[in-house]
Amino acid sequence: MRTLTLPQPRSFTFLHGLLLCGLGLWAGTTRANDPASEKPLEKLEILNKKKLISAGTADVSTTSAASPKEVGKQVREALGSSVAPNKKLTLVVSDKEPAGHGTAPSHSAAPTPPQSSRAYIQARAAALTGHAAVTAQAGASNGHGDEVHWTYEGENGPQTWGRLKPEFNLCAIGKRQSPINIEEGNTLLGPAEPIQFNYTPSNATVVNNGHTIQVDVQGDNAITVRGSSYRLVQFHFHSPSEEQVEYKRFAMVAHLVHKNDEGQLAVVAVLLEQGTANPLIDKVWTYMPLDANDRVRMPRDMLNMNELLPADQRYYQFMGSLTTPPCSEGVLWMVLKQPVQLSKSQFRLFTQLYPSNARPVQPLNGRPVREAQ
Ligand SMILES: [Zn+2]
Known part of the structure; x- marks a missing residue:
């Protein structure tokens, strides 16, 4: 002492x-x-x-x-x-x-x-x-x-x-806030268009922003959904997962934040559970700055987002908000149903820095949630 x-x-x-x-x-x-x-x-x-x-x-x-x-x-x-x-x-x-x-x-x-x-x-x-x-x-x-x-x-x-x-203000009075609990008995079950992922090896910078580990992504990465192309801007992590499915949280979640030309946001949530090591997380953690407000550039073209996606890309879809202040609404959310795995040591490294950085679930307020069959 x-x-x-x-x-x-x-x-x-x-x-x-x-x-x-x-x-x-x-x-x-x-x-x-x-x-x-x-x-x-x-x-x-x-x-x-x-x-x-x-x-x-x-x-x-x-x-x-x-x-x-x-x-x-x-x-x-x-x-x-x-x-x-x-x-x-x-x-x-x-x-x-x-x-x-x-x-x-x-x-x-x-x-x-x-x-x-x-x-x-x-x-x-x-x-x-x-x-x-x-x-x-x-x-x-x-x-x-x-x-x-x-x-x-x-x-x-x-x-x-x-x-x-x-x-x-919207964090308190918004009616379409994220995250939510997804109740499978309460979803609109039916056909849903697949998300088209067009991810390529890219340059990226790992940022410790004091709230999470975030990866700012350069390069040609986009999804197409609802007739619009959204470019991947950044992704980041929460532990435990902010999303709940049947009131169950997962060990972590990755939020892949995309933006289209109109400035609208589409976030793909990839749920993470403990299991085998994830190759993308291995690379990101390697360059993770331990100090808040520090950033580290990854080697050229090292980031390949395809390494994070599950094989089954069916999803839940709903309208929501940013899960951090200012809690802006109008965000298209797509939560992939199949979780991917990360190892215990990968999980531990993140949670040593950020033991708990998940916003509680917010009221659904009658919002429909689509579930692809
Ligand atoms: Zn997030």
Whole structure:
């Protein structure tokens, strides 16, 4: 246990002091999970009190006063070589345990990480420094234009998203929100056009955006459905799956976000269950940045989305929304019925960074759900 000191930062004067002090604790920028909300969301949040940061065996707690510079130095020392000297670092100081630390993930499939392994400590450090387990105080109320953070738990969790910013209003009052639970006895069963997948080996960049691991995709990848061609923009992951089928969640889900020329979104959800290793996830995880707001380019043409698709491509179809703020509606959802597999270690690596990043299911409000026979 390392002990360091931190003044009680009730005012943003102190926050500004921290920011200007050349700490190396930087405000970062990130993107929301879905492309319609590509704008800076993450900033340095400094709240206060007991728990500063804990990374495996390296714990740092606050007790009394010290300069911000010392805080930064000691955090870096505590994290050891897992943080490069000039790496962006999002410092989260809160009353609560950081997200995923000391609390069981909401799904029972999450493994107990090997506490002693260096990889675990590094991953944990990234999760703690990147995970936005924060409150809105520093941003919303200081009048200095700081962004409000949204999270998957705590006081800025999904139940409050609609109140965090006017632009997030639909999260609270929207009537066609995602994700949903799909009840097979309640679907419109009949013929449905197949989704035409036209995916080719592509360049891609793996981004840790503080909410998930996202892969920004370049190149020629599109689906054709309902007479329109939608280009693949990015895909990202949630654990557990946001979608439920008969109230069952899967270990994870990949959301493949496509956009057509009119700017309409079509998301293909690929459900993931534990089993054998997935070749595409293997490549993505290899280049996964552990730090929030960091990005790593994959080698040329390495990404082949066909490696993620199940053999049976029948799907459920419904209209819904982005599952992250601003929860914009008008999104065409297609959830592939057949899950694909990922290995236990692939699952574990993601959940060490993001133990639980799924929005709860939303009311159907009478929306029809089509199910291909
Ligand atoms: Zn998503």
